[in-house]
Amino acid sequence: ASLLFSKQKDDDIEEGDLPEHKRPPAPIDFSKIDPGKPESILKLTKKGKTLMMFVTVSGNPTEKETEEITSLWQGSLFNANYDVQRFIVGSNRAIFMLRDGGYAWEIKDFLINQERCADVTLEGQVYPGKGADGSEKVKNKTKPEKAKKKKDTEKKSNGVKEDNRATNQREEL
Helix, strand or coil, X not given: CHHHHHHHHHHCCCHHHCCHHHCCCCCCCHHHCCCCCHHHHHHHHHCCCCXXXXXXXXXXXXXXXXXXXXXXXXXXXXXXXXXXXXXXXXCCEEEEEECCHHHHHHHHHHHHCCCCEEEEEECCEEEECCCHHHHHHHHCCHHHXXXXXXXXXXXXXXXXXXXXHHHHHHHHC
C-alpha cells in the first residue's frame, strides 16, 4: 500500500514542473493564425517550448567583445522581461536560449535592430541584422566590381559619343 501512495504523490506534479518532453503540447488557437504570416504558425507551435537562436556579431569581434556585446543585449532583453540564456559558441557567434519559444520572433526583431548584429538564425531562417552591411559587402565583393566595369564601359561609350558630338558641332561652326 505504501508503494501505491508514493506513486500517487509523483502523479501530483504540476504540468509546469514536468520536463518539457513530458508536458502535453499547448493547445493551438487557430483563430490567432494569420495565413499571410507563416511566422504566426511557428510562434504558436513554439509557445512554451525551449528554443535556441544563433546570433552573429558583426565586425570581426574577439570572443571577449562578442561576450560583452551579447551580454548587453541579454541585459536589455532581461529588463524587458524576456528570460534568455546566452552561450558564446565562437569568436562572433552566440546562442540565445529561450524558455518560451513563443517570444522568439519579438526577441529576433530586437536583435536585428542592434548596430552590431550581423544576423539572427531562427528555425532555419536567417534574418540579416543592422550590422549586416559590412559583412554583406565582403560577401558580395564580386558583384559591385562587375557593376563598376559595366559603368566604365558605359562611360567610355558615352565619352566617344560626346566626342563625336563635339566634333560635329565644330564642323558646323
